[in-house]
Amino acid sequence: MSPIDEPLANWWPLATSLQLGTRKPLARVLHGRPLVLFRAADGNPAALPDRCPHRLAPLSQGCVRDGNIECPYHGWRFDAAGHCTRAPGSLDCRSGTPLLQALQSCEAHGLVWVRSAGDAGSAPCGPTRTAGTLDLFWVHDQVRCSLQEAAENFLDAFHTHFVHAGWIRRDAQRQRVIAEVRALEDGVEARYSEEGKQAGLVSRLLEGSRGESFGRFRLPGLAEIEYRDRAGRLNLQISAWLVPAQHGQLQVIARVATRRGLLPGWFKRLALRPLFGVVLGQDKQILEALSSNHARFADSPADWGPTRPLDGRQDLLGPSIRQLLEQGRLGEFVASRQELEL
Numbered sequence: 001m002s003p004i005d006e007p008l009a010n011w012w013p014l015a016t017s018l019q020l021g022t023r024k025p026l027a028r029v030l031h032g033r034p035l036v037l038f039r040a041a042d043g044n045p046a047a048l049p050d051r052c053p054h055r056l057a058p059l060s061q062g063c064v065r066d067g068n069i070e071c072p073y074h075g076w077r078f079d080a081a082g083h084c085t086r087a088p089g090s091l092d093c094r095s096g097t098p099l100l101q102a103l104q105s106c107e108a109h110g111l112v113w114v115r116s117a118g119d120a121g122s123a124p125c126g127p128t129r130t131a132g133t134l135d136l137f138w139v140h141d142q143v144r145c146s147l148q149e150a151a152e153n154f155l156d157a158f159h160t161h162f163v164h165a166g167w168i169r170r171d172a173q174r175q176r177v178i179a180e181v182r183a184l185e186d187g188v189e190a191r192y193s194e195e196g197k198q199a200g201l202v203s204r205l206l207e208g209s210r211g212e213s214f215g216r217f218r219l220p221g222l223a224e225i226e227y228r229d230r231a232g233r234l235n236l237q238i239s240a241w242l243v244p245a246q247h248g249q250l251q252v253i254a255r256v257a258t259r260r261g262l263l264p265g266w267f268k269r270l271a272l273r274p275l276f277g278v279v280l281g282q283d284k285q286i287l288e289a290l291s292s293n294h295a296r297f298a299d300s301p302a303d304w305g306p307t308r309p310l311d312g313r314q315d316l317l318g319p320s321i322r323q324l325l326e327q328g329r330l331g332e333f334v335a336s337r338q339e340l341e342l
């Protein structure tokens with residue numbers, strides 16, 4: 001079965017390593033499966049269905065004791081493999097076979113990842129490597145939309161003049177750019193060159209003159225933006241993992257990386273976090289408007305306006321992202337190079 005038919009065969013990040021402590025479990029939903037995350041006795045992350053087998057209480061409302069998750073209702077405890085290790089009041093409780101089916105879990109790139117047990121092969125999809133030392137911080141959000149809609153939005157440079165007018169770009173101050181699109185081993189990438197001085201507030205604060213920028217999508221759900229200066233050095237990389245929780249609900253975990261420089265990391269975090277909050281809020285508003293518009297048309301006849309997105313020349317990544325998400329790979333892909341007004 002392909003990873004597209006069985007999405008849990010892929011590694012998905014559900015929290016940062018820092019979010020998952022040793023005492024408090026975390027509740028998450030992945031592709032419609034409610035999960036509880038906790039740290040086992042050896043410090044490794046563990047993931048179980050968030051439902052106690054005894055009376056079906058949510059385990060995530062319990063606590064972690066000696067690396068076991070303890071149910072809040074009658075105190076039954078379960079280890080990382082889903083065995084019952086304690087059933088208070090009963091003298092013989094240790095289950096030989098697991099009572100809960102554990103998922104595989106691991107830690108990589110500062111994140112806690114899970115996938116269905118038994119799957120082997122591909123590694124977690126981490127951020128694209130960059131040279132130099134980076135300052136990092138994380139941003140978390142929930143958005144009511146699909147993975148495809150969020151990935152297209154995040155990597156579509158041509159909405160920024162309207163949705164983020166003045167913050168990222170301005171419609172009245174467009175520049176000629178060369179846009180090249182190429183296939184990646186696990187996705188697709190657009191590269192914009194000759195962008196020069198930027199009109200938006202975020203870019204003016206962060207960058208001098210921009211040499212080139214990149215938008216990438218990689219399976220199963222990483223959308224990445226990268227800005228570089230004229231010497232090819234990284235100014236900013238935002239890696240956003242778009243994690244489907246349940247139908248029409250997305251968990252977003254974004255890593256914001258800047259090149260370590262004169263300004264201290266804490267200062268950049270303090271200054272940039274509110275800016276990203278504004279920009280993310282603007283995207284969230286348009287994405288959720290899109291989702292509710294689907295619902296408004298749910299009972300309309302099929303010929304009442306378009307049902308599939310109409311792609312323009314400037315929709316550089318959208319069609320490939322749809323193909324990757326629907327088919328798990330790029331079909332007949334032709335690399336392209338064109339001049340556009342960004």
Ligand code: FES
Pocket residue numbers: 052053054055056057071072073074075076
């Ligand atoms: S419901 Fe979990 S211990 Fe009873």
Ligand SMILES: [Fe+2]
Pocket residue numbers: 153154159160163164279283
């Ligand atoms: Fe946006």
